[in-house]
Amino acid sequence: MDNLIELILLKYPKNATENIIEILLQIQEAEGFISAQSIIMLSEHVGVQSSKIYSVASFYDQFVFEARAKFIIRVCSGTSCYISGSDTIISFLEKEFNIRIGEITRDHVFQIETKSCLGACAQSPVLEINGVFYSNLTPQRIRQIIHQCKSSLQ
Numbered sequence: 001m002d003n004l005i006e007l008i009l010l011k012y013p014k015n016a017t018e019n020i021i022e023i024l025l026q027i028q029e030a031e032g033f034i035s036a037q038s039i040i041m042l043s044e045h046v047g048v049q050s051s052k053i054y055s056v057a058s059f060y061d062q063f064v065f066e067a068r069a070k071f072i073i074r075v076c077s078g079t080s081c082y083i084s085g086s087d088t089i090i091s092f093l094e095k096e097f098n099i100r101i102g103e104i105t106r107d108h109v110f111q112i113e114t115k116s117c118l119g120a121c122a123q124s125p126v127l128e129i130n131g132v133f134y135s136n137l138t139p140q141r142i143r144q145i146i147h148q149c150k151s152s153l154q
């Protein structure tokens with residue numbers, strides 16, 4: 001992965017600070033997150049302390065600093081979805097993947113999170129996977145969705 005970061009850094013002049021955000025965006029696209037090692041490499045390239053780079057990056061919500069799964073499943077935990085059975089959906093997913101909320105499967109394919117109201121209360125229960133919304137969920141529908149995710153990896 002270091003080679004990938006080096007290739008990104010080579011596109012930008014050394015000791016030029018105006019490209020830090022753009023470089024961070026490219027690193028995240030390449031790595032899936034901003035690793036500590038990539039911050040150190042960026043720091044050396046632009047001549048800015050790594051703590052300052054981390055401070056800038058952590059200001060923006062779009063940057064993440066831990067490895068993420070290929071599919072991030074966000075189950076709505078808002079009131080309407082809760083009443084419609086979101087806790088059952090969460091239990092189903094935890095059992096299916098043998099992980100708890102906030103955890104990632106060993107193969108880094110699935111991660112489960114909760115999110116307050118996803119804005120589709122009339123179609124509850126709702127979940128979102130990598131920006132795609134799924135509504136009126138049932139365990140059978142969730143099985144189909146998971147199957148589609150797995151199939152897309154082949």
Ligand code: FES
Nearest residue numbers: 076078081120121
């Ligand atoms: S409470 Fe779930 S979409 Fe609003």
